[in-house]
Amino acid sequence: MFRLRFLTAGESHGKGLTGIIEGIPANLQITPDYINRQLSRRQAGFGRGGRMRIESDMVEFISGIRWGVTIGSPVALFIENRDWKNWQEGMSPLAEEKGSVPPVTRPRPGHADLPGATKYHQDDIRNILERSSARETAIRVAIGAIARRFLEEFGITVGGFVTAIGNASMSIDPSVLKEEDLKALSGSAEDSDVRCPEDDTAIRMKEAIEKATGEGYSLGGTFLVHAVGLPVGLGSHIQWDRRLDGRLAHAFMGIQAIKGVEIGNGFELAARPGAEVMDEIYPSPDTESPKSVLRKTNHAGGIEGGITNGMPVVVRAVMKPIPTQHKPLRSVDIVTGEPFEATYERSDVCAVPAASVIGEAVMSLVIADALLEKFGGDSMEETKRNYENYLKNM
Numbered sequence: 001m002f003r004l005r006f007l008t009a010g011e012s013h014g015k016g017l018t019g020i021i022e023g024i025p026a027n028l029q030i031t032p033d034y035i036n037r038q039l040s041r042r043q044a045g046f047g048r049g050g051r052m053r054i055e056s057d058m059v060e061f062i063s064g065i066r067w068g069v070t071i072g073s074p075v076a077l078f079i080e081n082r083d084w085k086n087w088q089e090g091m092s093p094l095a096e097e098k099g100s101v102p103p104v105t106r107p108r109p110g111h112a113d114l115p116g117a118t119k120y121h122q123d124d125i126r127n128i129l130e131r132s133s134a135r136e137t138a139i140r141v142a143i144g145a146i147a148r149r150f151l152e153e154f155g156i157t158v159g160g161f162v163t164a165i166g167n168a169s170m171s172i173d174p175s176v177l178k179e180e181d182l183k184a185l186s187g188s189a190e191d192s193d194v195r196c197p198e199d200d201t202a203i204r205m206k207e208a209i210e211k212a213t214g215e216g217y218s219l220g221g222t223f224l225v226h227a228v229g230l231p232v233g234l235g236s237h238i239q240w241d242r243r244l245d246g247r248l249a250h251a252f253m254g255i256q257a258i259k260g261v262e263i264g265n266g267f268e269l270a271a272r273p274g275a276e277v278m279d280e281i282y283p284s285p286d287t288e289s290p291k292s293v294l295r296k297t298n299h300a301g302g303i304e305g306g307i308t309n310g311m312p313v314v315v316r317a318v319m320k321p322i323p324t325q326h327k328p329l330r331s332v333d334i335v336t337g338e339p340f341e342a343t344y345e346r347s348d349v350c351a352v353p354a355a356s357v358i359g360e361a362v363m364s365l366v367i368a369d370a371l372l373e374k375f376g377g378d379s380m381e382e383t384k385r386n387y388e389n390y391l392k393n394m
């Protein structure tokens with residue numbers, strides 16, 4: 001992050017989750033309802049476990065916002081964990097309140113449990129799993145909602161949808177999807193509880209989740225996130241860490257359980273001849289702006305040389321199957337050294353729809369950061385002035 005920075009804190013069964021974001025200009029209007037809408041999108045989805053019924057996340061503004069408007073100082077947000085009342089003893093920060101909750105000594109394969117306990121020298125794996133849990137993504141979505149609100153002021157919108165759950169997938173070619181196609185697809189996904197815009201694929205996805213639930217295994221999948229309405233020129237070719245594609249890949253890979261990211265046509269490009277997959281440049285029919293050009297395809301996913309080229313930015317990501325499942329997995333107790341088969345705990349069977357909402361949040365953060373890097377500004381008025389001036393003089 002260059003102009004924005006944010007941090008999250010909080011344990012899964014602690015008092016709650018805290019987030020701080022710094023760098024959002026003053027005078028951006030924002031309401032708790034706007035953020036809560038994103039939080040409830042993250043919580044929905046066919047295939048989620050019991051926790052989603054306990055939690056109905058609500059954000060509280062702690063600082064940086066006055067009378068519904070940002071004031072330029074760091075914005076701090078808080079989301080209470082509704083389950084905290086049952087964990088006050090087990091998760092108390094105070095030594096004198098130490099409870100009798102037994103330690104977790106059985107690492108779950110596919111989680112941070114074993115490497116985390118080894119690295120942080122812990123005999124109680126709870127000290128690792130409480131933080132590695134994807135519960136943390138609630139506050140990331142809240143912070144991302146502020147970035148999303150900021151981008152709206154520049155006509156930039158971020159959306160997404162699920163493209164596969166297990167073997168149930170929709171065929172999609174990002175190179176032919178125009179801004180309006182992407183908006184229509186993500187719009188229809190809002191009505192689907194697997195966040196898939198294709199009705200017959202959504203039915204197959206739900207059947208796959210039902211089968212997995214019945215047979216005791218979990219499922220992963222893929223999702224697509226897009227940003228439209230972007231100007232040319234966000235990100236830069238001049239240094240590896242300023243490339244927007246790299247920044248996006250980092251942000252998506254920073255989501256728990258994400259194991260692969262592609263921009264535009266991504267991995268499929270490996271097998272195609274070069275002449276087929278470059279997005280050729282044509283003169284624009286717009287006679288009022290003689291220098292503007294036209295692309296008929298978008299294999300590059302809106303980024304060339306690490307810089308936005310004005311086409312929609314399109315990212316797809318792969319989520320692995322949820323590690324916790326009914327089918328027992330072999331592991332070894334870290335205290336006794338005894339092998340065992342992990343017993344089942346309450347868990348999601350599939351969380352790809354939620355992951356796609358988290359993907360939208362991190363995309364919003366990366367694009368907002370790149371926009372502020374390019375246009376600067378300490379108030380919305382200043383950032384907008386700089387932005388409009390750039391567009392006028394292109």
Ligand SMILES: Cc1cc2nc3c(=O)[nH]c(=O)nc-3n(C[C@H](O)[C@H](O)[C@H](O)COP(=O)(O)O)c2cc1C
Pocket residue numbers: 049110111112132133134137255256257258320322323324346347348349351354355358
């Ligand atoms: C939205 C979301 C929900 C998740 N729910 C669960 C869950 O209920 N049970 C579980 O074992 N893992 C769940 N995971 C996956 C783990 O958080 C993740 O696999 C684990 O933290 C290990 O990280 P890694 O897969 O990136 O190595 C979820 C992930 C996401 C993004």
